[in-house]
Amino acid sequence: QVQLVESGGGLVQAGGSLRLSCSTSAITFRSYTMAWFRQAPGQAREFVAAIAWRGGTYYADFVKGRFTISGDNAKNTVFLQIASLTPEDTAIYYCAARQGWRSGNYGQISTYEHWGQGTQVTVSS
Numbered sequence: 001q002v003q004l005v006e007s008g009g010g011l012v013q014a015g016g017s018l019r020l021s022c023s024t025s026a027i028t029f030r031s032y033t034m035a036w037f038r039q040a041p042g043q044a045r046e047f048v049a050a051i052a053w054r055g056g057t058y059y060a061d062f063v064k065g066r067f068t069i070s071g072d073n074a075k076n077t078v079f080l081q082i083a084s085l086t087p088e089d090t091a092i093y094y095c096a097a098r099q100g101w102r103s104g105n106y107g108q109i110s111t112y113e114h115w116g117q118g119t120q121v122t123v124s125s
Contacts, residue, residue, distance in 0.1 A: 002026045002114045004095045009119030012085055020080040020119060022095030027076075027114070031100045034071060034078040035112065038091035038121075045094070047107030051078060053100030060107065085123045092118040 035050035096112035
């Protein structure tokens with residue numbers, strides 16, 4: 001059974017940084033596209049970033065260079081580094097995975113087959 005487990009969230013002051021991790025099991029990491037989404041209170045879930053099975057990275061427009069997605073194939077783990085946090089970044093951050101043969105539409109929620117439970121990020125002003 002595929003499992004995605006996020007970690008690294010927490011309470012941080014504005015201007016700080018965090019590194020979120022998503023560890024995977026029961027999938028061949030290199031054969032999947034991994035992505036991060038987030039959902040703020042009362043808002044729809046939105047795409048943040050994705051790393052494709054061939055190594056390309058894709059970001060939402062709002063990222064503006066503050067977010068970096070990366071992966072460690074040996075550890076089957078994907079990371080999301082977030083810098084210069086603002087209160088608007090407060091959300092539950094979810095890790096998602098889909099089979100690597102799918103291309104494009106990295107921000108389309110329905111294309112992802114597996115989801116983690118999420119990790120809460122709270123940014124105080």
